[in-house]
Amino acid sequence: MRHRRSKSMSSVERPVTKPRPVYLNLVRIRLPLPGIVSILHRISGAALFLVGLPLLLAWMQSSLASPESFDAFRAALANPLAKIVLIGLIWAYIHHFCAGMRYLLLDIHQFIELKPARQSSAVVLIASLVLTLIIGVRLW
Amino acid sequence: MVKRIVVGAHYGLKDWLAQRLTAVAMAIYTLLWLAIAGYYGSVDHELWQALFANTAFRVATLLFGLALLWHAWIGMRDIWMDYIKPTALRLTLEMLTVVVLLCYAGWLIDILWGAR
Numbered sequence: 001m002r003h004r005r006s007k008s009m010s011s012v013e014r015p016v017t018k019p020r021p022v023y024l025n026l027v028r029i030r031l032p033l034p035g036i037v038s039i040l041h042r043i044s045g046a047a048l049f050l051v052g053l054p055l056l057l058a059w060m061q062s063s064l065a066s067p068e069s070f071d072a073f074r075a076a077l078a079n080p081l082a083k084i085v086l087i088g089l090i091w092a093y094i095h096h097f098c099a100g101m102r103y104l105l106l107d108i109h110q111f112i113e114l115k116p117a118r119q120s121s122a123v124v125l126i127a128s129l130v131l132t133l134i135i136g137v138r139l140w
Numbered sequence: 141m142v143k144r145i146v147v148g149a150h151y152g153l154k155d156w157l158a159q160r161l162t163a164v165a166m167a168i169y170t171l172l173w174l175a176i177a178g179y180y181g182s183v184d185h186e187l188w189q190a191l192f193a194n195t196a197f198r199v200a201t202l203l204f205g206l207a208l209l210w211h212a213w214i215g216m217r218d219i220w221m222d223y224i225k226p227t228a229l230r231l232t233l234e235m236l237t238v239v240v241l242l243c244y245a246g247w248l249i250d251i252l253w254g255a256r
Contacts, residue, residue: 042215
């Protein structure tokens with residue numbers, strides 16, 4: 001990408017204001033890796049608020065109420081659908097956590113060059129998927 | 141990098157900082173949970189209740205909940221600001237977010253300290 005840009009910069013006969021296509025079409029935009037991590041950070045955050053919080057509180061309440069409701073809660077978790085939702089929420093939490101840590105590092109000027117920024121976003125994406133997979137396998 | 145002069149009221153710096161500080165607080169609480177899970181392995185109801193009977197753990201959980209409430213408010217407000225352009229609808233959604241979060245806070249306090 002950098003190479004292509006330097007090539008186009010060297011062409012002198014280019015007009016100063018070249019009409020450029022504006023792709024606000026979400027299907028045509030190709031997000032770079034940090035952009036993908038960023039939008040997933042937002043989506044996971046919204047999911048944690050909309051789905052995770054009420055479920056977490058409901059689970060907390062039923063698991064604490066009595067030994068019977070604790071067992072009922074464990075039995076409910078044995079349902080494959082409940083497990084899928086739980087694994088989804090665990091991914092959302094881990095991804096939001098890891099991407100958030102990356103933002104804290106960016107805030108203190110770590111990995112802010114293009115290449116380290118791309119590498120760290122790849123680390124966040126892969127690490128949260130691998131951690132979710134490990135927890136998911138143990139949970140199942 | 142944009143060099144901005146941060147002056148005047150309502151610049152959002154306070155929210156930006158609060159979002160990061162609450163994130164650090166929640167990260168510490170998450171590590172506490174990982175330590176507990178690593179120490180005990182599996183959890184039965186007796187241990188679960190004993191854990192939540194501990195006042196220090198209850199207070200830590202309440203602080204986590206309050207940090208989460210504040211953090212979620214800033215994050216959801218950002219999402220509404222970015223995508224919902226009609227002012228009336230955006231303000232309604234923002235208000236609903238605040239109400240829901242305050243209800244969750246009340247629910248959490250009830251779970252932690254309510255009669256069992």
